[in-house]
Amino acid sequence: MRLGLVIDLDVCVGCHACAIACKEWNASGTTAPLTDYQPYGAEPSGVWFNRIRSYEVGEYPNNKTINFPMSCMHCEDADCVTVCPTGASYKRAEDGIVLVDQNKCMGCNYCSWACPYGARELDRESGTMKKCTLCVDRIYDLKIPIEERQPACVLTCPAHARMFGDLDDPGSAVSSVVRERGGYQLMPELGYNPTNHYLPVRKAKPIPTENLGKPGFKDKIKGIANRIVKR
Amino acid sequence: MHPAFSVIFFTVSSGAGFGLFALLYLMDLFGLDGGLPVEQKLVAGILALVLVAAGLTSSMFHLANPKNAWRAFSRFRTSWLSREGVFAMAFYPFAIIYLGLTWLVLPELEVLRLTAGALATLLAWITLFSTGMIYGCLKTIRQWNSPLVPANYLALGHFSGALLLLAVARNGQVALTGYVTLVLALLVVAASLKAIYYFWIASPGTGSTIKTATGFTRGTVRLLDTGHTHGTFLTQEFGFQVARKFSLTLKTCVFLAGFVIPALILTVGGSAAIAIYAAVLTALLGMVAERWLFFAEARHVINLYHGAQHC
């Protein structure tokens, strides 16, 4: 099994709902809490597992704005795991989820250096590295209604731009949407083989505008033959 | 990358320590200029151990959760950081046996002494290499992801070690020509390697760009918003940037303080104590500058997501 997310860049409006839902769930999740620094002060910041960036492609007026959520990609070849000296970072054999054992981590930051996708953040208060858990504490929780056994970010996304599933199973919804829409991985050249995929912007098909009559109604209007419409 | 003092000190100091020990052993083995008196060997050896120890302890300061530091040896099989720790630890017993026997001077145990020394030296080299590989293995940082990095660590470690050895030898009433030549030889090697390295990172990398990072291949890609007003762990840890000007000046310092001045002093100033100490000191300053730049110039690919066009 290879669990991960598929993110649809064609419909992501950059609303940050997923980022907040993630923060909210994980504030009391398995690696809870997620410390906030200077929460009321000049420069508030904190530990987040999912951040939304926005980019602009092309130049005015042919520019396109693309919102770009990023969380852990749960890579197949996750150097963040291999470089970890303590074994705190590990990738689960059964489902490919990459986690950090808070009881083992010594807070050396080394794994975060090895992560190309900025998915790992040190919690200075606990002194440990934290990251997206793929909501491992939701998706397997039998006490949660089956249709809600999904990552918090996926459940909440108002634009349904986030999908969760098994990318090993060619029959899964995520696998087929990746096939159909040409889903891609980020920075494949680094060879991490990320599990998360991104769906590119759709190309709208042109709407025919021929055979919609010719201009010139203005002249017709004088002696126009009214149509009989009964009411 | 953010140049953390603890890490700079750690690499410079332990690098010098391992270099010093390895050279000490070789000198001892081949009895350069008739070899060093026992006291000098001990001084050099202990100095090496202290430098290594100091380095390792300072690296602890960079841990956010040191109480788990002991676990760092557990991932020997995959992690260069772990390996470095393990080898560094393994180095000590052999190094101590070697120095102990050197101190006791027991001819019947000479073989043991030399084997222990040999093993310790081997471990010193491996550890130095590992330190280099901690950085060298990161695909995320082009400026590090190269064999030049461990090569640099080895060369600079031995160069600074050689200088220290010379300084120690200076008090040994022994002929210094050999030691000086050794220093100069290593200096040339280290300097050329560093030069090659600087040329190499200056060349535009063919690696990741903002386009491969985002997958937007058509048209220019510009960052509109990082998604958070103020700094995050990512900007604090990876956002560091040096002005090109400053890094150029610093590079000249690296070469002047690190190599040119020491070379001049040693060739001109001869073997006067203060000359040698001066050489050691400026060289070490040069090393620190070199190490600071090593981090400061490293551009992690995460910066692509924060607007950098390439890294």
Next chain:
Amino acid sequence: MNAIVKIENHDKQEIKFTTCYMCACRCGIKVTLEEDKVRFIQGNRNHPTNQGVLCAKGSAGIMKQYSAAKLRKPLLRKPGSERGDGEFVEIEWDEALEMLTERLGNIRATDPSKLAFFTGRDQMQALTGLWAQQFGTPNWAAHGGFCSVNMAAAGLYSIGFSFWEFGAPDWDYAKYFIMWGVAEDHSSNPIKIGLEKLKRHGGKFVSVNPVRTGYSAIADEWIPIKPGMDGLLALSVVHVLLSRELFDWEFLIRYTNCAWLVVDTPGQQGNGLFLRDEAGNPLVWDLEKKTFVNGLDKDIAPALFGDFVAPDGRPVRTVMSLTAERYLDDRYAPANVAEECGVPAETIERMALEMAQVAFKETVELDIEWTDSWGRKHDKVIGRPVAMYAMRGIAAHSNGFHACRAVHLIQMLLGALDGPGNFRARAPYPKPVPPHQLPENNLDVINAPNTPLSRTPLGFPMRPEDLVIDADGNPLRIDKAYSWEIPIASHGLMHMVITNATNHDPYAIDTLMLFMSNMAWNSTMNTKNVQDMLREKDPEEPGQHKIPFLVVVDAFHSEMVNFADLVLPDTTYLERHDTISLLDRPISEPDAAADAIRYPLIKLDRDVRPWQEVLVEMASRLKFPAFTNADGTRKFKDYPDFIVNYERSPGVGFLAGWRGKNGEKSLKGEPNPKQWEKYIENESFFAHHWPDSQKYNRFANKEYLDVAAEVGFIGKSEPIIMQVYSEPLQKFRLAGQGLYDGPQPNNQTDRERLAKYFDPLPLWYKPLEQARVDENEYPFFALTQRPMLMYHSWDSQNVWLRQILAQNYMYMNRGQAARMGLQDDDWIWVESHNGKIRCQMRTMEGTQENTVWTWNAIGKQGGAWGLKPNASEATKGFLLNHLISELLPAKQGERRITNSDPVTGQAAWFDLRVKISKAAPGEEGSWPEFPALKPLPWDDGKRPDTLRYSTRSDDKPSK
């Protein structure tokens, strides 16, 4: 491995359903509580509004609940301290309520109009409106006047429902969707859900917006229009459609007044009014009978085009002939508007043709039988799947009313309203055009002490007689709504209240009561000066303020609270009973009528009271008839009791669900004592799903209209004829022209405004302020946008949300900036005719070249909202509001006129023009600067350096 993965502590947890309050979208939420602490807030999958999803604000509700800015106790301005100094003493509720009862009692017994009660973007206008009516003051309104009344008024005077909350696009069937000037809207989650659906189905999404962020980011086509030009663009589209005869004959003849006949006698009384029979029915020309017939009858064949001579000899023309004549004029040809709109002629032409293609060649046919109002059965519902939505990009301009009418005109021409794939009505809409509800304007009733108004203060004037003015034509309302200056101000003009009350124009008031609106900061124009007005003393009455007594009802430490004489602290949304009523702004969806409740989920930890409770309490103490028994005792124990038992008309109350003795009835029925319990059992919402036969064409759908009449949505079951040509507007115009036999303005300015802006057909004119400032001196349009993750001023107190957006920048087109030598993070001066601000700028591609914009309401006054005085919201964030004047630039021989739409009084936020210059080196930080608010009595001002919120007990920091 799972071993080390901690799983929820379900035994300690409890799940409850209620309604989100973080914005006016009012989504259903599922709240997980762990030992009276909030563990998790998620969307309710069964809720019609959000169907399980939740936005950032909603999910961040936790951090609102635990905000450091929460008020804790009633506050009285410290005796001897100056208003606005923010020095308060805590008082008990009894004292506060007695003080207020006495004061309001006196006002009510003498001159009820001296109480002005204005409420913000609240979700309880049905109650506050009833309260004001019972008190007897006409001076009540909610925020609609500065929000989006242009959309409501334009819709309700044209099609019977409207953008804003009274309709929604049909995402299931739409194939072409145009969004005019929307960044977020109230329908926040539904739009996001819908856009994804539309795109998944292969529909095309076009966004008309000077800025490309948010929704516009995912648009298939972005049209960077110049601000204020939408009306012109829309009318040019109309031009293209007409010029190719691309309009829906059936729809126009059956469902609109296009065939009605207009008297064409320029310069004479009665010109431009409909030709009517004795009974007042509009007449049309019957092509078969060859005679004039009642245009409302069935079995008629009205002529859509034509000039005729009325029996009385007057020349008459059909509305359609007038329409065609006006918009076929070359003035509206794409080539002739392209420059002004900043949109290429080809694009305008293509837009129009694409709409027509989808509407007429890609129709949707559903096998649904329905019956029209004339009894004719149809076996199909035909949809012309073009949907539109528009909001403040159009509304917040002084030409927004007509611009919005122009958009509705396109919809009517395409026959694309309330059908499959169209913009569709949300119950209780559609209503008659306009709704049959007139504002109270009987002087005797208004002045009568201790007497309720005979009807609510707000309504929809049909003619000059309906204005709320005295015999001399002076306004009777403090905001001058329904006066000659602003005749159709259907939501009042909240943005004028403080200015008018301070100037004692039209008269002085005694008490201003503000609920849930930060009028001292982001919801007011001209913020800095308005703060001074609030401080202003009355020279006539030494020691007294121009606005003598200011009551602020808030839940948090806002900038407004700082100016209060009396602060009544409210509860949070998780702590109180509340209703989202069909009598109010509905949460219905096109396919279901719906309402919802809130009820307390967590225990109160402070001495605060729900405003709902306080209103009922005050109403009882002041003995409002509706709240008092014949014997003088109070009628309702408390708010929940009021909700259950109050009936506006027999069987119709605040909540439509589970009515009837045993909760067996929906929409209408006797009170049900167990109604609250029923709602709570049913996840806190009620939805009545319309049967297929009642889902479409409801303006003329007999089955639907019968039900609507039965349950009181509308007066009686009769077709709702859409008004392309608006006779009420024409009546006001005649008054301006001196041709109306009835009240007419005696002031020249008013006459000119009526004559010019009360055109019965949609028109475009240059926004008023822009017509008065020099475009060369002030070359840029300046706008704000809603950030999707922040709600106006009150999300900066949210420690999670503010990490995302703690400082706003002024955004400018990158090429434009380069030409001006400006770059990212430069500090700039931005200057308007009203003042200047200093702020930091950013460049981007996605901004129209003549436009600059920033995020709304991010700038804060230091010390407010529980933040430290050095919060970047206060030191670097800024408000655009300082630049926006509530009055138009002065003009020779004219009294100062409100900076609003001349028809509706909608605040013209986006008419602003500015000039921009780089700040001098060293000039940094936002300007103007404001003194930091003082901490409130219970607050030592200290704030922790880290926050580690969690419901997990076993999470101690490891060091």
